[in-house]
Amino acid sequence: MAMPKIARAEGAVAIGAGVHWIGAFDPDLRSFDIILRTANGTSYNAYAVRGSAGVAVIDTVKANFAQSFFSRLESVAGYDEITAIVQNHLEPDHSGALPELLRRAPAATLYVSHQARTMLRGLIDTSAFEQRIVSVGTGDTVTLGDRELLFLNTPYLHWPDTQCTWLATAGMLFSGDFFGCHYCDGRLFNDAVGDFRSSFEYYYANIMRPFRTHVRQALDLIEPLPLQTIAPGHGPILRQDPRDYVRRYRALSAPALHAADSRTLLVFYLSAYGATRRMAEAVAAGAESVGAEAGEVRVSLHDLEGGDIPSFVDLIEEADGLVFGSPTINGDAVKPVWDLLSSLATVDIRGKIGAAFGSYGWSGEAVAMIEDRLRGLKLRVPVPGVKARLVPTDEDFAACRELGRQAALHLLGRALPRVLDMASLA
Amino acid sequence: MPKASVTFQDVGVTVTVPAGTRLIEVSEKVGAGITYGCREGECCTCLTRIVSGHEHLAAPSVLEDQVLKNNLAPRHHRLACQAQILGGTIVVRPA
Structure with missing residues (x-):
């Protein structure tokens, strides 16, 4: 019997003013990084942010999905318009298309966390674009003209290099793997996809739980933000009640025993x-x-x-x-x-x-x-x-x-x- | 051989060691809270606060210096897998 089809976005998807999802779907994946079961496949989320003086690409996709990514990117921006590439996380499912993107967008500067610099050299040959890499920390910004990206250093979520990127003009947080899950659904938004709660909890339990101290530190940075949308690196984009997910992470990461003096x-x-x-x-x-x-x-x-x-x-x-x-x-x-x-x-x-x-x-x-x-x-x-x-x-x-x-x-x-x-x- | 004294403040243990000893060679044996990952100066897991006597440690290598900078290590912090004791009295605790 044929499985029911799920509507799938074929092109780039507008997720806010001047912001598009340009990622890729991997519905047939059944195991991720060896350790995770993925009954619903996954998505590799990447985003393009347009400003008056340039376009930023936030994260890329797994290498064998590069064609979908570049196709979606080309539908919303020319390579010569790209002034910034942000890698919130270097794991190959997010950086697989990075070397080719750097080659196609020669005017772009790559922004990564301080911790990512040496890791990047271990993942890809950086010799051709070493001068185009800028490492950033909390409070650093990059301008796109009429809007800017603000970086938040949020390490160990779940690698040392991880960071989040905040687009204040849209109230949008690009959170990398934080708040993500392996749940592939072409309807893309949390208010449109199927019930993904178990995938969200499973992802936290296996990916974020070992780093709960770092989770709490990241939440301290994120909670004060006037969040309208959380755009993670995997799974649904959280545009409806994004604070529900922040509160859930806070609850999951809180110590269960409260008697601090024992x-x-x-x-x-x-x-x-x-x-x-x-x-x-x-x-x-x-x-x-x-x-x-x-x-x-x-x-x-x-x-x-x-x-x-x-x-x-x-x-x-x-x-x-x-x-x-x-x-x-x-x-x-x-x-x-x-x-x-x-x-x-x-x-x-x-x-x-x-x-x-x-x-x-x-x-x-x-x-x-x-x-x-x-x-x-x-x-x-x-x-x-x-x-x-x-x-x-x-x-x-x-x-x-x-x-x-x-x-x-x-x-x-x-x-x-x-x-x-x-x-x-x- | 010249001797040095290193105190692991978190477990209250002071050890007399020969000059040239690295912190990693002692800390695990006394059960100090400094923990290790790669043990090769790359991962920064063993970041250690030098409470006093930092001048009695050999200067960090270029690699260690870079790892400390990449991980935004505060002043007087070292990698225990790399830091070599030269002499004197040193007090350390986990970062």
């Missing part, structure tokens, strides 16, 4: 015969002994065997400290630990306190392997792990309690100052 420590474990479980209880008890009465450290125990990864990821996002207990089986930590530790790319865990412990039979590699993984994930691992051979002794349990206590002290910034010689560090 710290949260999660103790995860797996246990075959109960040894690692009892060690976990000792770690938790040690952490509880520090400031628990005052509610300064909230400790919770989680058996990895009894939960599922998405809910653990939600907990980890809000936690300040993570302690993992795993037995060593055949020279490795057990798979559920690795499954969880390889599922954290969608949340910001940088700088949290991490630690490890576990029982073993004869070699005990798991603890050090988990510690290495935690460091690799950019956690701090200030307290050495605890290993117990077979059935933990009273000394082992005491070491676990001390591990928990020290982790809690680090969370509270109360760990005692230490003086060491480098030779003593492993």
Whole structure:
């Protein structure tokens, strides 16, 4: 049975006075950047802004869609009119047609963020137009005669280079991937396309969520603007109630735990015969002994065997400290630990306190392997792990309690100052 | 060999190190909050505030200097994967 056809804009589409959408549709895409499923395909949004003294092109498209992009661009502007090219984001789905555009529009200056300069050289050969690249930051402007573009430096949404561009005369924000989603619909505007809420939420959860601190900083810049339209790099153009989407991003990026004066420590474990479980209880008890009465450290125990990864990821996002207990089986930590530790790319865990412990039979590699993984994930691992051979002794349990206590002290910034010689560090 | 002292203020640890040591060689071992990405002076993940003693670090290379500028790093900030300790007393914390 044939799929129902969705109306598709064939040419450039006016989205405001002197502003046209000149992007491309990719309805058949089913996976993006390996990590995202795209049931509705996507669009690569690019825009042309006409002023009295020139035309600006904001972003381009994926390379194999360049023909559609140039065709739409040519319908609204001549190449000799283009004075500015803005790349809000350098990822190839937005910069694929950039080298050819620079070649066709020799009078144009390319405006990118400061962070984009070195990245640009890694993506394309810039030698032929190095002198035409200008890096910009928040407050910098480029004039098109009777209107100007204002740049907002909004890094890590979701690459270091990302920025937004504001056209005050139209109340229009060109936001790059921010507020975008993979939802291809030729009707183009949020008040005309199908229900894309799930695509919007999915995109945030997978692309923006790991950078929620940066999301909040960008929102601080964007919220004061008199927004009439948000023109993102993918998905519908948000002309109806654009502030709804800003408010949604604010809600999604807000911390879920609001007790700023307390710290949260999660103790995860797996246990075959109960040894690692009892060690976990000792770690938790040690952490509880520090400031628990005052509610300064909230400790919770989680058996990895009894939960599922998405809910653990939600907990980890809000936690300040993570302690993992795993037995060593055949020279490795057990798979559920690795499954969880390889599922954290969608949340910001940088700088949290991490630690490890576990029982073993004869070699005990798991603890050090988990510690290495935690460091690799950019956690701090200030307290050495605890290993117990077979059935933990009273000394082992005491070491676990001390591990928990020290982790809690680090969370509270109360760990005692230490003086060491480098030779003593492993 | 000349020695230096570097304090990681966020975890309250002071380490005596031989001159020539880079911050990256010490910070992870003591669990300091400086985190690393590329470890090659390109990504700026390990941006570190030099609270005091910045003059006791070797001057930044051209590459490090460029990365600091591109990332709008404030004064007395360095990349921990690059910054080499020359001597004296240095206090650092994550940026």
